[in-house]
Amino acid sequence: MNAAVSLDEKFAQIRDCWSPHIVGELNGQHVKLAKLKGEFIWHQHDDEDELFLVHRGSFRMEFRDHVVELSAGSFLIVPRGVEHRPVADEEVEVVLFEPAGTLNTGNIRNERTREQLERI
Amino acid sequence: MNAAVSLDEKFAQIRDCWSPHIVGELNGQHVKLAKLKGEFIWHQHDDEDELFLVHRGSFRMEFRDHVVELSAGSFLIVPRGVEHRPVADEEVEVVLFEPAGTLNTGNIRNERTREQLERI
Secondary structure (H helix, E strand, O other): OOOOEEHHHHHOOOOOEOOOEEEEEEOOEEEEEEEEEEEOOOEOOOOOOEEEEEEEOEEEEEOOOOEEEEEOOEEEEEOOOOOEEEEEEEEEEEEEEEEOOOOOOOOOOOOOOOOOOOEO | OOOOEEHHHHHOOOOOEOOOEEEEEEOOEEEEEEEEEEEOOOEOOOOOOEEEEEEEOEEEEEOOOOEEEEEOOEEEEEOOOOOEEEEEEEEEEEEEEEEOOOOOOOOOOOOOOOOOOOEO
16 A cells, blocks of 8 residues: 655654655655754765755755755755755755665765664 | 756746656656646556655545545655556646656556656
């Protein structure tokens, strides 16, 4: 039986910021939800393109040479190999679409890395 | 330069129902937008899973043995090989994630098939 997934209901289950949760899988890709607030680290994904779709709120994606502002109902694709840093002045709810196994901190491993993601 | 894509702005460019438009590509997958109204045809995708995320409105996905109701802010993944038919009583705006090259009518080719999709 295939079931609908409510983004609102799933986001309500997420407490921590910067902790992506898996809510779907298809064609080797994961659909993840994450709450962001504050500054993340500069990183890149050498082998994965990454899509950020804003569900609620707004944030900005910093690149080394420009900044992209994103608000609810807009998305951005960050190509593989491009350094980026998400920054959210207020908490924002973001849907991610990226290959299964994509590490949240890309080429960096530190205290912000989440190796194991919860499925909700 | 990477740019934000506004779903509202892109949907405003789409006039015909049942005509998916490509708005993004990543990792061999396409992000498509489609307006749906009325009944589509029964079909399946033998090799592709398909995600339907409702941006505005509501519709139902009929399967041979059950029906899933979808409203704005909810999504459904239809696994490969599973017959399905989207039905929308009122016009609905849907975001699709699926492998590049996925045919809208899957294993069926008829007058509703869209071989060439416009990029907007």
